[in-house]
Amino acid sequence: MDKLLIHGGRRLEGEIAIAGAKNAALPELCAALLVGAPVRLANVPRLQDVATTLKLLRTMGARAERVDTASADAGDEVVIDATGPIVPEAPYELVKTMRASILVLGPLLARFGRAVVSLPGGCAIGSRPVDQHIKGLQAMGADIVVEHGNIVAKAARLHGARITTDMVTVTGTENLMMAAALADGETVLENAAQEPEVTDLAEMLIAMGARIEGQGTHRIRIQGVTALHAPAVPHRIIPDRIETGTFLCAVAAAGGNVLLRGARADHLDAVIDKLRESGASVTAVDGGLRVAMHQRPKAVSFRTSEYPAFPTDMQAQFMAVNCVAEGAAKVSETIFENRFMHVNELLRLGAQIEVDGHTALVQGVERLSGASVMATDLRASASLVIAGLVADGATTVDRIYHLDRGYDRMEAKLRQLGAHIERVS
Numbered sequence: 001m002d003k004l005l006i007h008g009g010r011r012l013e014g015e016i017a018i019a020g021a022k023n024a025a026l027p028e029l030c031a032a033l034l035v036g037a038p039v040r041l042a043n044v045p046r047l048q049d050v051a052t053t054l055k056l057l058r059t060m061g062a063r064a065e066r067v068d069t070a071s072a073d074a075g076d077e078v079v080i081d082a083t084g085p086i087v088p089e090a091p092y093e094l095v096k097t098m099r100a101s102i103l104v105l106g107p108l109l110a111r112f113g114r115a116v117v118s119l120p121g122g123c124a125i126g127s128r129p130v131d132q133h134i135k136g137l138q139a140m141g142a143d144i145v146v147e148h149g150n151i152v153a154k155a156a157r158l159h160g161a162r163i164t165t166d167m168v169t170v171t172g173t174e175n176l177m178m179a180a181a182l183a184d185g186e187t188v189l190e191n192a193a194q195e196p197e198v199t200d201l202a203e204m205l206i207a208m209g210a211r212i213e214g215q216g217t218h219r220i221r222i223q224g225v226t227a228l229h230a231p232a233v234p235h236r237i238i239p240d241r242i243e244t245g246t247f248l249c250a251v252a253a254a255g256g257n258v259l260l261r262g263a264r265a266d267h268l269d270a271v272i273d274k275l276r277e278s279g280a281s282v283t284a285v286d287g288g289l290r291v292a293m294h295q296r297p298k299a300v301s302f303r304t305s306e307y308p309a310f311p312t313d314m315q316a317q318f319m320a321v322n323c324v325a326e327g328a329a330k331v332s333e334t335i336f337e338n339r340f341m342h343v344n345e346l347l348r349l350g351a352q353i354e355v356d357g358h359t360a361l362v363q364g365v366e367r368l369s370g371a372s373v374m375a376t377d378l379r380a381s382a383s384l385v386i387a388g389l390v391a392d393g394a395t396t397v398d399r400i401y402h403l404d405r406g407y408d409r410m411e412a413k414l415r416q417l418g419a420h421i422e423r424v425s
């Protein structure tokens, strides 16, 4: 099993390119199931969850592969052709490795009138039920039972409905929006997620002939159409705001001056505000974002919430910054019930953190000391890498298959910035 070996203490200098967003790529790859024609997507990140999704689409009978183009983006373009025949079933073997597999449910049901999708289990960060996805599809006329661990859904044709989810759910909004695109009549999604990835998916669907309004707000209206078509030009996936935020935090913790090419500041306002409070300079420049840090960070309290507030997917990485900051900070997690798994590992590196329910109190220390630590989930892994970059001596981060799920060549990018980091078996 691969591990990362980090020798801490180096500042980060230089520039790197930010990849396409994982959480936009996954629903958009699944959206190609809505069409019987080849759909091309550009700026598709190279990470394990994308590979798993391509495999899942192939398992169903679609063609799903990277395309060689002559452009600078060579290899970052993907084509999905679900012309058929398609077997609308997502097996447990693939779903268990990636919860986002649930995103095939809406498109399969809308286009093929039936779907069998293995129920994704809980994971390290929480139980993560999909009851809202099921409830919404039922409101659109689907007949759904859960049997033998599978969601078995049928509907001759879905119809529009007004759906108010009990909480804001990102993939729930995406699944229902994709299903509604091919339903009969109007669907209104109340309490919809406003995340940029939802908006990006809506824009891709609109380019495919869908009639959608209100994306980026809490009310999305979809007028169903009888068929969609492939977009005229490949849809280009937005830059990954969480990868961007992770590198911003790495520089805030380790110090240095870095240009993140292709990064967008407008998707990260809450995180950037907090980084500025910590003492970092973050500036939108031509072609990206520049971050510089020339002092020890100041501890900054924050609370995770739905977009546009501070994202839960940045909580662990910012906690790593607070671990070496001057002063104390309170970190509150409101989205997932068990997203402090990185705390025990950060303690092994000498951090001072006390968890009380959904809040962690972090007392910054001047230095962390390298140790062997174990990644428990995707963003926890990233926080351990950041901590390793500032710890004295060697840190080994084990179980980095979690990291590989969601980061596009992270250690290569950090090496490019001067970090002493290598992958070892």
Ligand SMILES: CC(=O)N[C@H]1[C@@H](OP(=O)(O)OP(=O)(O)OC[C@H]2O[C@@H](n3ccc(=O)[nH]c3=O)[C@H](O)[C@@H]2O)O[C@H](CO)[C@@H](O)[C@@H]1O
Binding pocket: 023, 026, 100, 126, 127, 128, 129, 130, 131, 132, 133, 134, 167, 168, 169, 170, 171, 172, 197, 312, 313, 335, 336, 337
């Ligand atoms: C692939 C993808 O885009 N993943 C992101 C997506 O996950 P995901 O879409 O799975 O997260 P949700 O927005 O659905 O979850 C928000 C909260 O609602 C709960 N819930 C959700 C659906 C449901 O049917 N029932 C229910 O109880 C969840 O357990 C959680 O407590 O949004 C999360 C919150 O920003 C991010 O951390 C994930 O990176």
Ligand SMILES: C=C(OP(=O)(O)O)C(=O)O
Binding pocket: 023, 099, 100, 313, 378, 379, 406
């Ligand atoms: C929790 C995450 O992803 P997923 O929903 O795919 O598990 C994440 O990206 O931090």
